[in-house]
Amino acid sequence: RLTLLAIMLAISIVLSYIESFVPLPIPGVKLGLANVITLIVMYIYGEKDAFIILILRIFFVGIFRGTIATPTFFLSLSGGMTAFLLMFGFKKLKVFSIVGISVMGAFGHSVGQILMAMFLLNSPEIAYWLPFILGVSVITGVITGLISNRFTEIIKKAYI
Secondary structure, three states: OHHHHHHHHHHHHHHHHHHOOOOOOOOOOOOOOHHHHHHHHHHHOOHHHHHHHHHHHHHHHHHHHOOOOOHHHHHHHHHHHHHHHHHHHHHHHOOOOHHHHHHHHHHHHHHHHHHHHHHHHOOHHHHHHHHHHHHHHHHHHHHHHHHHHHHHHHHHHHHO
16 A cells, blocks of 8 residues: 555655646646645545645655745645645545546635735736636546546456
8 A cells, every 4th residue: 555655655756747748828827737646645545645645745746846835836835735735625525537637626725726816926917827827737637537437447456
């Protein structure tokens, strides 16, 4: 269990690094590939382990990129925390599939980052970006949800 969780953490760090090289039309928007791992861990090992993997990923990526305690780090942390809270809450409702939970995570990440950017820059005008970012979040959330769903099925068949 610990070995597989460590591997999942390593994969999430690599995915986070790789996705930083994928340009998207809206500044600051990413595909959310590292969230695939958070979702897989959430559905296979539970919310507690998913939260730990998420926090460790954010801190390790911040350390590796040299952005720890910078605005970039706090944007990532606030986005990750908000995403996790929404995914956790909606998963507990047992209404949405993993794809729906992924979309809620993408929404949460966007809202968390926008709120943190508004705070850090003392600029409420940043909220105008939110509709555009939420539109992209639906697409990226569906993609990461579908990927998460497929890999969760594969892992469950292989190991559980």
